[in-house]
Amino acid sequence: NAGVTQTPKFQVLKTGQSMTLQCAQDMNHEYMSWYRQDPGMGLRLIHYSVGAGITDQGEVPNGYNVSRSTTEDFPLRLLSAAPSQTSVYFCASSYSTGGVYGYTFGSGTRLTVV
């Protein structure tokens, strides 16, 4: 089925560990982005990409890295996990940056840092 696939669905990390959250889409969308969702905070943009080889920071980029080597994939890397990064992470993609046609979201990765 066409859409945005995120892996893993759940992850527990120890403080200081690193990991990569995977995101892949098969809709040939140029725009991809990562959000974190925290209670009472809504969705906050971490990083985004407008095409292969092009990335930029969102509202809350500290502690996260991204790269976009292909149109399909947009992994999010946590370099040294901290408890403050406990959250639900969503990847989203769209034909356009502004989401005029709507964003397609993945089902999320629930991350707990202990």
Next chain:
Amino acid sequence: AQSVAQPEDQVNVAEGNPLTVKCTYSVSGNPYLFWYVQYPNRGLQFLLKYITGDNLVKGSYGFEAEFNKSQTSFHLKKPSALVSDSALYFCAVRASGGSYIPTFGRGTSLIVHP
């Protein structure tokens, strides 16, 4: 700068009654407005959008939203609520033109009681 407010953390409504989920916004120039729905343990799904034209926008699952420029509002409505409409609803706004990235609200939890 652009911002969106969802003044109610939770809305309770009886099944069969009309529902309204409120959204107000602030943006320079004309707005593009969006509603998304998130069911438990799922990613967000696009419901509807206002770009231009008729102030009453119809979307998926029988939902509609009314754009009111003078009140800077974009309230989500449905004439007859279903228990299955219970979910988290997000409003988003961006400035028209260019490639602005939408800003999401904090979300409103809709609970429809049988």
